[in-house]
Amino acid sequence: MGAARKVRVAVVFGGRSAEHAVSCASAGLVLGAIDRDRYDVVPIGIARDGRWMLTSGDPARLALTSNAEPSVESVATPGVSVTPATGPGGGLVFSGPASVPPELGEVDVVLPLLHGTFGEDGTIQGLLEMAGIKYAGAGVLASAAGMDKEYMKLLFAARGLPIGPYVVVRDRDWGAAPSSLERKRVLDEIAELGWPVFVKPARGGSSIGTSRVDTPDDLEAAIEEARRYDRKVLVETAIPGAEIECAVLEGLDGGAPEASVPGMIVVDPHATWYDFEAKYLAAESRMEIPAPIPVDAAERVRALASAAFDAIGCEGLARVDFFYTTSGEVLVNEINTMPGMTPTSGFPMMWAASGLALPELIDRIITTALAKR
Numbered sequence: 342m343g344a345a346r347k348v349r350v351a352v353v354f355g356g357r358s359a360e361h362a363v364s365c366a367s368a369g370l371v372l373g374a375i376d377r378d379r380y381d382v383v384p385i386g387i388a389r390d391g392r393w394m395l396t397s398g399d400p401a402r403l404a405l406t407s408n409a410e411p412s413v414e415s416v417a418t419p420g421v422s423v424t425p426a427t428g429p430g431g432g433l434v435f436s437g438p439a440s441v442p443p444e445l446g447e448v449d450v451v452l453p454l455l456h457g458t459f460g461e462d463g464t465i466q467g468l469l470e471m472a473g474i475k476y477a478g479a480g481v482l483a484s485a486a487g488m489d490k491e492y493m494k495l496l497f498a499a500r501g502l503p504i505g506p507y508v509v510v511r512d513r514d515w516g517a518a519p520s521s522l523e524r525k526r527v528l529d530e531i532a533e534l535g536w537p538v539f540v541k542p543a544r545g546g547s548s549i550g551t552s553r554v555d556t557p558d559d560l561e562a563a564i565e566e567a568r569r570y571d572r573k574v575l576v577e578t579a580i581p582g583a584e585i586e587c588a589v590l591e592g593l594d595g596g597a598p599e600a601s602v603p604g605m606i607v608v609d610p611h612a613t614w615y616d617f618e619a620k621y622l623a624a625e626s627r628m629e630i631p632a633p634i635p636v637d638a639a640e641r642v643r644a645l646a647s648a649a650f651d652a653i654g655c656e657g658l659a660r661v662d663f664f665y666t667t668s669g670e671v672l673v674n675e676i677n678t679m680p681g682m683t684p685t686s687g688f689p690m691m692w693a694a695s696g697l698a699l700p701e702l703i704d705r706i707i708t709t710a711l712a713k714r
Contacts, residue, residue: 351383
């Protein structure tokens with residue numbers, strides 16, 4: 342009798358969002374750490390135009406640096422396209438040279454390392470459900486709620502979680518002209534938050550399209566910049582204090598979610614705030630793990646991280662971001678249902694500090710995904 346086939350994992354990355362390069366970098370770290378003795382890995386990239394394709398699994402070609410941003414197109418296998426099959430049996434269909442074995446599409450689970458729209462917002466999750474393919478991470482509803490910062494905050498508030506003040510700027514509220522009554526009302530409402538504020542796309546990530554605004558003079562330009570990425574914009578009060586992160590995993594065998602040791606973001610001193618450059622490219626940005634906050638505050642962070650995970654009905658994994666204020670209060674900022682897995686990302690580092698090395702962390706995520714009905 343032949344040896345049993347290894348679990349086949351399709352690592353899907355790239356995508357159509359502005360976070361394409363970050364997704365590629367996440368895939369690079371995971372492809373380099375996943376246990377090849379346990380898993381048969383199929384790297385699949387989604388190009389910026391939405392095409393699915395078989396790619397190289399070489400982690401070195403997916404590194405994000407100050408000189409180059411990785412892309413699916415640069416690592417694609419020529420002539421091989423991939424299509425999710427929604428008929429009986431589901432799976433993935435590979436089209437291309439005869440040298441590509443058709444059984445490659447018989448995947449057991451998809452690990453969608455996709456950040457932003459069309460990857461983290463419930464769309465690919467719905468597609469995989471239609472195709473009957475198990476996948477890691479949050480389901481359709483939790484992904485959509487976690488991606489939309491307005492509804493995320495509404496769910497947090499409904500569960501009694503402490504959050505900071507914010508204003509939502511919808512397309513219909515902004516008005517067609519700077520002098521419109523709608524726009525004036527919104528600007529007045531934002532002014533009541535005080536200064537500075539952060540302006541961001543309501544359904545975005547990696548600080549892309551996000552601005553720190555210190556005076557009213559720069560507010561409209563910041564809103565227009567955010568509207569380039571999403572017609573709905575969130576404006577939040579800048580909370581004085583430390584930025585704290587906590588990683589969460591779905592509990593095993595139906596148990597309660599588990600939270601990692603929290604970490605604190607230390608921003609490169611040459612950066613004004615924690616923007617894209619500071620997050621992924623600045624040499625002196627780092628995570629201090631465990632976070633240098635009082636023990637009771639750290640336990641509060643961990644408890645609220647698990648509560649936020651449950652508040653949106655999350656599954657698999659998430660990262661929850663907090664503010665630890667100068668007065669000692671812990672506020673929930675947001676949840677990320679497919680956190681970054683790059684070499685500089687907090688999620689894998691916090692679990693490593695909690696005793697779960699990256700190969701074991703990936704195994705844990707795959708195990709909980711395979712246990713889904």
